[in-house]
Amino acid sequence: MVAEVGVSNSQVLNGRSLQLLKTLVERYINDGQPVGSRALSKDSDLNLSPATIRNVMADLEDLGLVHSPHTSAGRVPTVSGYRLFVDSLLTVKPLESKDLTRLHQGLSLSEDAGDAIGVASRLLSELTQMAGVVTLPKREQVCLRHIEFLSLSHTRVLVIFVTDEQEVHNKIIHTSKLFSPAELQQAANYLNSIYSGRSLDAVRKAVVKELQEAQERMNQGMLDAVTMAQLAFDQNNQKDDYVLTGETNLMGFSELSDMDRLKNLFEAFSQKQGVIHLLDQCMKADGVQIFIGEESGYRAFDHCSLVTSSYSVSNEVVGVLGVIGPTRMAYEKIIPFVDVTAKLLGAALNPKSTTPL
Amino acid sequence: MVAEVGVSNSQVLNGRSLQLLKTLVERYINDGQPVGSRALSKDSDLNLSPATIRNVMADLEDLGLVHSPHTSAGRVPTVSGYRLFVDSLLTVKPLESKDLTRLHQGLSLSEDAGDAIGVASRLLSELTQMAGVVTLPKREQVCLRHIEFLSLSHTRVLVIFVTDEQEVHNKIIHTSKLFSPAELQQAANYLNSIYSGRSLDAVRKAVVKELQEAQERMNQGMLDAVTMAQLAFDQNNQKDDYVLTGETNLMGFSELSDMDRLKNLFEAFSQKQGVIHLLDQCMKADGVQIFIGEESGYRAFDHCSLVTSSYSVSNEVVGVLGVIGPTRMAYEKIIPFVDVTAKLLGAALNPKSTTPL
DNA sequence: ATTTAGCACTCCGTTAACACGAGTGCCAGC
DNA sequence: GCTGGCACTCGTGTTAACGGAGTGCTAAAT
Numbered sequence: 001m002v003a004e005v006g007v008s009n010s011q012v013l014n015g016r017s018l019q020l021l022k023t024l025v026e027r028y029i030n031d032g033q034p035v036g037s038r039a040l041s042k043d044s045d046l047n048l049s050p051a052t053i054r055n056v057m058a059d060l061e062d063l064g065l066v067h068s069p070h071t072s073a074g075r076v077p078t079v080s081g082y083r084l085f086v087d088s089l090l091t092v093k094p095l096e097s098k099d100l101t102r103l104h105q106g107l108s109l110s111e112d113a114g115d116a117i118g119v120a121s122r123l124l125s126e127l128t129q130m131a132g133v134v135t136l137p138k139r140e141q142v143c144l145r146h147i148e149f150l151s152l153s154h155t156r157v158l159v160i161f162v163t164d165e166q167e168v169h170n171k172i173i174h175t176s177k178l179f180s181p182a183e184l185q186q187a188a189n190y191l192n193s194i195y196s197g198r199s200l201d202a203v204r205k206a207v208v209k210e211l212q213e214a215q216e217r218m219n220q221g222m223l224d225a226v227t228m229a230q231l232a233f234d235q236n237n238q239k240d241d242y243v244l245t246g247e248t249n250l251m252g253f254s255e256l257s258d259m260d261r262l263k264n265l266f267e268a269f270s271q272k273q274g275v276i277h278l279l280d281q282c283m284k285a286d287g288v289q290i291f292i293g294e295e296s297g298y299r300a301f302d303h304c305s306l307v308t309s310s311y312s313v314s315n316e317v318v319g320v321l322g323v324i325g326p327t328r329m330a331y332e333k334i335i336p337f338v339d340v341t342a343k344l345l346g347a348a349l350n351p352k353s354t355t356p357l
Numbered sequence: 358m359v360a361e362v363g364v365s366n367s368q369v370l371n372g373r374s375l376q377l378l379k380t381l382v383e384r385y386i387n388d389g390q391p392v393g394s395r396a397l398s399k400d401s402d403l404n405l406s407p408a409t410i411r412n413v414m415a416d417l418e419d420l421g422l423v424h425s426p427h428t429s430a431g432r433v434p435t436v437s438g439y440r441l442f443v444d445s446l447l448t449v450k451p452l453e454s455k456d457l458t459r460l461h462q463g464l465s466l467s468e469d470a471g472d473a474i475g476v477a478s479r480l481l482s483e484l485t486q487m488a489g490v491v492t493l494p495k496r497e498q499v500c501l502r503h504i505e506f507l508s509l510s511h512t513r514v515l516v517i518f519v520t521d522e523q524e525v526h527n528k529i530i531h532t533s534k535l536f537s538p539a540e541l542q543q544a545a546n547y548l549n550s551i552y553s554g555r556s557l558d559a560v561r562k563a564v565v566k567e568l569q570e571a572q573e574r575m576n577q578g579m580l581d582a583v584t585m586a587q588l589a590f591d592q593n594n595q596k597d598d599y600v601l602t603g604e605t606n607l608m609g610f611s612e613l614s615d616m617d618r619l620k621n622l623f624e625a626f627s628q629k630q631g632v633i634h635l636l637d638q639c640m641k642a643d644g645v646q647i648f649i650g651e652e653s654g655y656r657a658f659d660h661c662s663l664v665t666s667s668y669s670v671s672n673e674v675v676g677v678l679g680v681i682g683p684t685r686m687a688y689e690k691i692i693p694f695v696d697v698t699a700k701l702l703g704a705a706l707n708p709k710s711t712t713p714l
Numbered sequence: 715a716t717t718t719a720g721c722a723c724t725c726c727g728t729t730a731a732c733a734c735g736a737g738t739g740c741c742a743g744c
Numbered sequence: 745g746c747t748g749g750c751a752c753t754c755g756t757g758t759t760a761a762c763g764g765a766g767t768g769c770t771a772a773a774t
Contacts, residue, residue: 393737393738394737407737411739411740414738415738428738429736430736431736
């Protein structure tokens with residue numbers, strides 16, 4: 001059932017040790033108590049006496065896979081122990097059909113992208129009873145649909161633009177000269193005719209290029225338009241952000257009941273940048289990605305695990321979603337859950353799949 | 358210094374008892390320990406022996422103003438005790454000048470309304486070390502500046518409108534028939550020419566009126582425009598919402614260190630409706646409003662106090678801001694703080710005061 | 715050579731007993 | 745009406761004892 005893992009310590013890390021590690025982790029995930037040799041002897045179907053198991057446990061402890069809180073307690077998996085479990089020992093359970101239908105229902109009838117993101121996050125947290133997080137889709141990969149300028153006071157201009165995912169963005173820019181409403185209208189018309197339907201990234205590049213090389217060919221109106229477009233699509237405009245729900249679920253877990261830890265965690269949530277950076281890393285790898293405890297490198301997440309998956313629209317990775325919970329979580333259920341949710345969210349965001357009523 | 362409070366129990370609730378209640382509350386707010394008769398005897402400048410003070414305390418306890426956690430502990434103010442203190446005994450301290458300048462600076466250079474709201478909330482929480490909350494300005498009182506329609510798929514139309522506070526709102530509506538981009542443009546032009554500059558509430562009413570009485574006078578294009586406007590400004594569109602910051606500050610207070618309480622509180626924060634309802638009540642009364650402990654009627658807030666003030670733009674109350682903390686908070690500092698912040702936020706939001714760079 | 719049984723040991727968690735300090739209520743005297 | 749004194753109550757912190765759970769080690773059994 002459990003194959004050997006080919007490492008240098010092959011004579012100790014044989015099938016039996018792994019089997020025992022597996023049942024140890026499973027049992028610990030279930031009831032949160034350090035698990036002792038007697039319990040393990042009963043739980044595993046290899047008929048071994050507690051004494052034998054104690055020997056194996058000592059080996060596992062030497063390898064840093066388990067750890068005992070104090071001399072006469074059972075063993076608890078370490079981060080490495082969890083890692084080995086997740087990578088090689090885990091038997092993932094297929095998603096329960098009732099959860100699948102909940103996901104399907106919820107995501108299929110979301111009106112716009114913002115909706116879908118919120119729904120996805122809420123479903124993640126509700127169905128897992130942990131915290132759900134979904135990053136907003138990256139703007140690079142979406143297309144410009146419509147742009148519009150509106151004069152505020154003097155040289156302040158409100159830029160409104162709509163992407164093909166039916167998201168409305170807006171930003172205030174400061175122009176170098178005063179524009180009349182008619183001029184602004186004209187500029188918008190020009191930009192719409194040229195750039196509508198192209199990706200924002202492409203627009204950004206095109207704008208820079210036009211400004212550099214083709215100034216003499218353009219009339220003043222076109223030049224103004226392109227200049228404003230550059231201001232509007234300025235790089236730092238893309239507000240990285242995410243939707244987080246069910247944080248309060250985390251308050252129920254005993255491993256996070258320490259007020260200082262909890263405070264750090266929630267502060268990390270509201271400061272956002274750290275979490276965003278972490279999620280960005282997950283976007284690079286496709287498929288499900290897992291950070292266990294300190295692996296994330298963020299102190300606030302020391303006692304948490306993060307299970308993520310990137311989601312894609314038209315075969316282009318645009319964001320990440322995931323679940324945050326204590327390291328002691330039911331990975332075998334969470335992993336397929338996150339996986340499926342990512343796929344469904346991607347499908348829901350696909351512009352081709354939006355069906356009019 | 359402390360005048361008598363005219364109630365039926367005038368012979369017990371004389372100036373001296375009130376003086377003692379005052380110093381008791383002040384001392385309890387300072388160090389959070391139940392305060393005993395000896396401490397009170399030293400703290401108050403009326404020279405009384407502990408024994409005398411014990412008698413007074415017994416009276417105050419009969420009146421339900423103080424309470425002792427157990428037989429041989431000092432006294433702690435009850436909700437009524439805090440209430441009496443806040444209403445009649447409190448000597449508010451003027452805002453520290455460094456806090457005032459922080460507020461001024463922060464709020465004066467906010468770019469748009471959303472900015473200002475966020476800054477206000479952040480300043481409230483940072484400077485008080487508690488949680489700060491600001492409701493978004495109510496849409497009724499703001500003016501329409503520009504409206505725009507954009508066709509999505511089939512009969513789904515994206516409505517974008519801008520208010521004079523430089524806020525961009527958007528909503529997806531479903532029309533009964535298919536419109537061409539030109540028709541949508543025409544409709545938008547019509548609505549802009551008629552309704553631009555009028556308050557949203559007025560627009561809503563005018564639209565309904567027009568549809569009822571004047572159908573024969575209008576051509577089809579105008580009719581379509583007005584119909585769409587009605588959908589766009591549909592009543593339930595106004596998403597009540599608020600900005601909350603510094604929730605994590607609340608995790609430091611011992612009275613909220615109970616995990617269940619804390620969880621309830623944070624859940625109330627994320628569900629929002631309860632909090633919104635509470636804040637709505639505060640909007641009716643102008644000036645500073647205070648809910649102490651259970652007074653709010655929301656179980657989640659049982660051990661919290663809420664100090665709020667409505668804020669106004671052009672003499673019209675549009676929202677509420679406030680501070681949430683434990684009942685044991687420094688009211689004498691928080692009250693003027695909230696008061697001033699509300700006034701400054703109102704000023705910052707005033708469209709006349711927006712200065713171009 | 716591996717597994718097992720037995721045994722001494724360690725450590726946690728709970729309970730009880732105890733002293734201490736802080737504060738009260740009440741009474742008698744000023 | 746105020747005050748000092750006294751007995752009493754209650755929470756806190758310390759200590760000791762004890763049972764339970766689990767380990768490590770050693771010696772015997774397979």
